[in-house]
Amino acid sequence: MSSHVSPALANLRILDLTRVRAGPTCCRVFADFGADVIKIEAPPGVDPNEGMSGARDGSDMLNLHRNKRSITLNLKTPAGLEVFKRLVATADVVVENFRPDVKERLGIAYEDLKAVNPRIILASISGFGQSGPYRTRAGFDQIAQGMGGLMWVTGLPGQGPVRAGIAVADTSAGLYAAIGILVALAERERSGEGQWVQSSLLQAQIAMMDFQAARYLVEGVVPQQAGNDHPYSTPMGVVRTADGFINIAVGGQGQWKAFCVAIGRPELTDDPRYATLDLRFKNRPSLNTLLADIFATRASQAWLEALEKAGVPAGPIYKMDDVFADPQVQHLGIATSVQGDDGKEVTLVGQPIGLSRTPAQFKALLPEAGADNDAVLGELGFDASAIEGLRKEHVI
Structure with missing residues (x-):
């Protein structure tokens, strides 16, 4: 595939505070379609969960974070928060998947960002929602699969609950968040104002249950495990x-x-x-x-x-x-290659969306953490001396 950037969303700047899967899945949509996605990471030693997403050069990280720039920023310091707010002033969207109380403690909740940039759209992806009795619980995909009903309809009858072999809740929450952002961007064209987009693993998993959930809500039927058979159609x-x-x-x-x-x-x-x-x-x-x-x-x-x-x-x-040896799969081109800085090609999973004029493009692999510090801060007006000062203070 061409290394040129897709022009589809090239007018957008997305600040990506996310990690693990749901948030990165959301941001990947924008990165593949040409938005300037800036991955904001904590400097080494600041994040107690550092490395939770796996090896930086591993298949998962490379697949989730291609086409992004990377800066390091310690949001727990006043100087780091100030740099972030200067970035917010230039951005269209901020995406985060902290637990809901974390952004409040850091001072980057929606009202904080809105005060800096009334057009900003904040997308928050959580385990269980931004309010309610479970708001501060840590959420993981398998927990949502269980609470959302998927594990009780998966597997052979009488087998007991079975998880799906992919991160259904994580991925769908990220995609629903991307849809919400696109809706908010379209609405902003009329109102001129941003808004707060919210998605959660639990809501997304229930939505993915779709007809199984509707069978209960409309007909009162509690679906059971059907193994490899369709729930109500045979053969x-x-x-x-x-x-x-x-x-x-x-x-x-x-x-x-x-x-x-x-x-x-x-x-x-x-x-x-x-x-x-x-x-x-x-x-x-x-x-x-x-x-x-x-x-x-x-x-x-x-x-x-x-x-x-x-x-x-x-x-x-x-x-x-x-799967990838099938001629139709090969024709669709969903296995997409991108060249790394070392000249080697890495093949990743492409976007399953075709656009006739402005398709998704792969331009770059995930850079080293902070590789774009100087470039991004320079765009904000920091000179070399100021950047070096931030580095010495461990802000970046």
């Missing part, structure tokens, strides 16, 4: 083949008829046990047993070809190396 899920596993997804009656023909059992179309979606769901155990015997007779690829020919949705179940 839709995982089947074992002669050499592995595939996913099948049979929707309406037309697909059911085509499916029965494709598997060589056209008589099942009108079988009184399976003639309608409701009957298939009611009799899912017997249908699953019947299909298990059928699909065990042929290899995965043979079944996938037969089902595709019949117009029945089906797909392989990949490990990660298989």
